[in-house]
Each structure stands twice: as C-alpha cells, then as structure tokens.
Amino acid sequence: MQAEVSIQDVHLSLSQSVLDVLESMCFTMVDGPAEPPGEDFVPRIEVELSFSGARRGDFWLSFPGQTSVEIAAAFSGSECPDDEKIADVMSELANIMCGATLSRIPENGLFDLDSPVATWIVEQRSIQRLPQACRVDFQIGPEVVSAGIHFRADA
C-alpha cells in the first residue's frame, strides 16, 4: 500500500516538472505563475493521459493556440509545424511531464503511462475537471498554459 502523499508534494512535483520540460526541452522560459484562464474562450490543444501502477490517475495539459505552435516549433525544430506535428509534440510533452511528476513524488513506485490523447478545442465548451485535481498555470507571453493531475480514489 502506498503512503499518503500531500497535495503540497504533488503540486511542487507537477510545477517543477512542467517548468523543467519547458526550459530544457522546449527552450522556453515562463514569465511566472498565472491565474487559471477566465471565461474568455481561447482556441487550444489539450492532452490527457492515464497512468497506473502504484498509483492510478489522470494527467492533462492545455496549451493555447499560439503558444502550442511556438512550443512545437522549438521542440521539433520545424519553423511551421502543422496540426499533426503540434499534436505529436504536445502528446510527448504531456507524457514527459506526467512521468517526471510521478517520479518526483516521494515514495512513488513503478508506474505505466497510457498513450496520450490530444484534442483541439476550437469552440467554447465547458470541460468538467475532477474537483480533487491539482493544477498549475503559467504565463508565457500573453497566454496561459495549464497542467493538472489527479489520483483516483481506488489507487
């Protein structure tokens, strides 16, 4: 049975992992923490993936349109990445951020990551997030990138 993990540990692990990936693999510095995006709709790409093992749960990542293009360009070396390449890069980033977060959580055991699923959000709609999700939001230029993780109660 896994030891209880504090929400502070999870938040710190998630935050450090997102920042590390953006800095070391996308060569992008964030401007700082941000408030979660408000009601104004911004087209974006979201990636979700589930994990299992010592703990089970889900991870999600949300990048607004322009930032996703710039991040995908930095990661892939392609000046004008198309939608498919952006989705491929965002999926890989979600995979890395999730794995890094789980690895940083104290006393976390072996884990497996499912394949990420990327979705373009091109019109306003309400997305239900589980209330116990731990999330981080960072400002990059005029846009806000977000990531979150939650552990299932049966884990």
Place this chain on the structure above:
Amino acid sequence: MSFRVLIVDDSHAMRAFIRRTLEASGFEAGDYFEASDGIEALDLLDREWVDIILTDINMPRLNGEEFVRKLAANGLTKALPIIVVSTDATATRMDHLRELGVRGYLIKPFTPEALREQVEHALEVQHAG
C-alpha cells in the same frame, strides 16, 4: 570516427528531438536509424549493425524492457551499448534495467549536454573494453 545510432521510441517527435539534439551537439553520427517499438528495432538489427541504441521504455507491442532483455539474450547483440531514455526515474526501474546490462539511463526531461555526455560515455566504455 562516426557512429551508427539507433533511436527507438514510439513518438516520432521524440525520435526527431533526440536526433536533432545529438546533431546540434556536434556528436559525430554516421547514420541514424529509427524504430517505433522493440519489434521494429529487432527487425532493423537483423539487417543493420549499429554502434549504440537509445531506447524508450513505454512502447506498444514490445516495450523497452523486453527489447533490452532480448538483446541481452542474443550473443550478437548483448554487448551493444544501450541507453534508456525514459520519463520513469524510479530507482526500482533503473536498477532493474542496469541489471539487464543497460549502459546509461537518461531521464526525460534532459538537456542536450546530458544526452551527449551519456552517449559519449557509453561509447568510451565500449571502446575501452
């Protein structure tokens, strides 16, 4: 001297990133080969000789751990230097893979410098041996 490098990862973006990062670091690779899982990599190794393998763990069909196990069980490939490139930084996983003969373990996210250092170290050990 240039080396033949095999990159095994189910993400095309990640394979391209590793290749581009190695190229930018000045590492002298003669040829790059790519495979999207362990089965594709084993098929490729039936036809091509490589000097070093960089492999992910989480892959469909044949994952990185099983791939490494198969290489270790084959007399022709058991001495090949292998570097695991993975998000999984748990000590249990790393210890297990090192027991299987993995030469290096690079945790994502990584810097270009760390990638080159791991590759050069693995090849130095190979040539020193």
